[in-house]
Amino acid sequence: MLELAAVQGVSIEDQSVAGSPLAIRGLTVSYGQKPAVFSVDMTVQPGAMTAIIGPNGAGKSTLLKAALGIVSPLSGQVTVFGKPLGEQRARIAYVPQRASVDWDFPTRVIDVVLMGLSRQLGLLGRVRARHKAGAMDCLHRVGMRDFADRQIGQLSGGQQQRVFLARALAQDADLYLLDEPFAGVDAATEKAIIAVLKSLRESGKTVVVVHHDLATVTDYFDHVFLINTRKVAEGPVAEAFTAETLQSAYGGRLATAQIDQISRALG
Amino acid sequence: MSGEEFVPLSLTPLLIGVFAAIACALPGNFLVLRKQALIGDAISHVVLPGIVVAFLLTGAISTWPMMLGAAGAAVVAVILIEAIRRLGQIEPGAAMGVVFTTMFAAGVLLLEQTDTSTVHLDVEHALYGNLESLIWLDATGWSSVLDIEALVGLPPELPRIALTLVGVILFTWLFWRPLKISTFDEGFARTIGIRTGVLGMALVITAAIAAVAAFDAVGSIIVIAMFICPPAAARMMTNRLETQIAWSVVFAIISAVSGYVLAGYGPLWLGGADAVSAAGMIATMSGLILALAALFGPCRVRVGVQNSA
Numbered sequence: 001m002l003e004l005a006a007v008q009g010v011s012i013e014d015q016s017v018a019g020s021p022l023a024i025r026g027l028t029v030s031y032g033q034k035p036a037v038f039s040v041d042m043t044v045q046p047g048a049m050t051a052i053i054g055p056n057g058a059g060k061s062t063l064l065k066a067a068l069g070i071v072s073p074l075s076g077q078v079t080v081f082g083k084p085l086g087e088q089r090a091r092i093a094y095v096p097q098r099a100s101v102d103w104d105f106p107t108r109v110i111d112v113v114l115m116g117l118s119r120q121l122g123l124l125g126r127v128r129a130r131h132k133a134g135a136m137d138c139l140h141r142v143g144m145r146d147f148a149d150r151q152i153g154q155l156s157g158g159q160q161q162r163v164f165l166a167r168a169l170a171q172d173a174d175l176y177l178l179d180e181p182f183a184g185v186d187a188a189t190e191k192a193i194i195a196v197l198k199s200l201r202e203s204g205k206t207v208v209v210v211h212h213d214l215a216t217v218t219d220y221f222d223h224v225f226l227i228n229t230r231k232v233a234e235g236p237v238a239e240a241f242t243a244e245t246l247q248s249a250y251g252g253r254l255a256t257a258q259i260d261q262i263s264r265a266l267g
Numbered sequence: 268m269s270g271e272e273f274v275p276l277s278l279t280p281l282l283i284g285v286f287a288a289i290a291c292a293l294p295g296n297f298l299v300l301r302k303q304a305l306i307g308d309a310i311s312h313v314v315l316p317g318i319v320v321a322f323l324l325t326g327a328i329s330t331w332p333m334m335l336g337a338a339g340a341a342v343v344a345v346i347l348i349e350a351i352r353r354l355g356q357i358e359p360g361a362a363m364g365v366v367f368t369t370m371f372a373a374g375v376l377l378l379e380q381t382d383t384s385t386v387h388l389d390v391e392h393a394l395y396g397n398l399e400s401l402i403w404l405d406a407t408g409w410s411s412v413l414d415i416e417a418l419v420g421l422p423p424e425l426p427r428i429a430l431t432l433v434g435v436i437l438f439t440w441l442f443w444r445p446l447k448i449s450t451f452d453e454g455f456a457r458t459i460g461i462r463t464g465v466l467g468m469a470l471v472i473t474a475a476i477a478a479v480a481a482f483d484a485v486g487s488i489i490v491i492a493m494f495i496c497p498p499a500a501a502r503m504m505t506n507r508l509e510t511q512i513a514w515s516v517v518f519a520i521i522s523a524v525s526g527y528v529l530a531g532y533g534p535l536w537l538g539g540a541d542a543v544s545a546a547g548m549i550a551t552m553s554g555l556i557l558a559l560a561a562l563f564g565p566c567r568v569r570v571g572v573q574n575s576a
Binding site: 031032065068069070086089092094096100101102105106107108111112115118119121123124151153167171 | 300356441442444445447448450451452454455457458459460502505506507508510511566
């Protein structure tokens with residue numbers, strides 16, 4: 001472990017890097033002049049469910065995308081299970097924001113789930129019955145088995161989100177990264193998704209979710225990571241998700257955000 | 268029509284038309300889905316400066332340097348478009364518009380500065396191509412297809428476009444899975460290790476090669492039409508990409524064959540005297556097919572748009 005860390009240029013004292021499913025050090029990402037994420041350190045705890053929270057435009061999605069190599073950072077390094085990202089792609093599953101793709105794309109639900117097997121299938125490997133059965137099983141876990149042959153554009157928003165989750169399940173990863181999976185979905189879908197994520201945690205997987213609903217943080221997650229371009233707080237929910245940390249992450253915007261969240265929590 | 272008449276006069280232009288149509292329609296499927304369909308238009312314009320530069324360098328009008336010049340210009344344009352799109356963070360259509368008008372204008376200026384009396388680059392040729400003139404005079408009938416001596420006399424455009432088509436088919440077949448995944452969900456594609464930037468570039472370069480090879484034989488009208496019309500019509504026939512590709516090939520073949528036949532005989536049937544441009548008629552037929560698909564295609568209604576929540 002120590003040797004590995006040394007090879008990657010991570011300081012040897014920082015043993016948390018080697019043991020973490022996802023360790024980010026000194027990450028800065030910029031789209032143009034202003035940095036979207038500035039000098040962020042993050043150490044995800046294994047076997048836990050972590051929420052990344054922060055106001056709009058705080059760099060939550062950017063942090064996730066940079067951790068996955070979708071956007072290139074200006075500086076910083078990402079270590080996945082103690083090794084560079086490039087060597088660990090098979091152990092990561094990613095659920096992008098639903099709105100990031102064109103749902104009019106000519107493909108069926110089952111084909112999207114099968115995309116999760118593409119590393120396994122390779123360039124020209126044929127999709128065999130066992131792959132299909134595996135994909136159907138993933139659809140079953142998110143309650144979408146009956147929709148396998150539908151064109152993806154015919155689904156509701158919540159159903160589309162479940163299909164994306166099924167694709168991530170098909171990847172059979174150890175680390176699951178989800179970008180706003182609860183955005184604009186119905187209550188039944190939210191329940192179904194959280195049940196799947198909790199079952200992943202039960203089987204020892206690590207789950208990281210970009211989340212926007214402050215009211216559900218304590219119910220859903222063990223750890224939080226508060227960000228507003230810079231890291232604000234990180235740790236178990238009881239320690240890091242407090243009035244002070246929220247105030248410093250959300251600033252003046254908290255008042256309205258909080259009223260909104262609390263009134264929603266009270267129904 | 269007998270083989271004696273058909274093989275020398277119509278077989279080669281027909282095959283060249285069909286091959287060019289398929290070679291453009293195949294990458295066109297992905298370009299249309301990626302909202303990059305205008306790239307065909309862009310490529311056929313930027314070819315001009317490439318040809319002029321090739322002429323300036325070699326001082327002669329010969330096919331290979333000009334093809335290389337055209338292909339080089341297309342690649343430069345594609346790289347410029349990608350660079351402007353990514354650095355400027357603007358939509359691809361705008362980046363293409365900027366690049367192809369500028370390069371075309373530069374080509375016109377360059378052409379003016381050269382000794383144009385020796386250069387024969389006319390606009391008509393570039394637009395309509397010379398499909399009808401690509402005849403096979405050494406052929407005497409169907410038996411010539413197996414006659415090596417006669418095959419030597421084939422118009423060089425035929426093996427060129429055939430080779431291009433084979434290349435396009437190989438590229439599509441080999442990179443089918445990454446092409447499909449990255450076209451649908453680029454972010455996800457990257458997380459599973461697909462190099463989407465390189466792949467996207469390879470796709471447009473493949474399209475550029477197809478465009479240049481087709482342009483040489485059939486002119487820019489067919490190139491632009493074939494990149495867009497068969498794939499767009501095919502999209503309205505099915506909700507599966509695999510089936511869409513098959514439909515686009517069928518539509519490309521129908522456009523090429525019916526366009527060629529109608530251009531040659533249509534005016535005669537209508538009592539006119541002269542044949543019309545085959546390239547123009549092929550492009551028209553592809554537009555007609557698109558219109559029919561838009562009116563009657565089973566998947567023309569875009570359900571996804573209604574699901575806003």
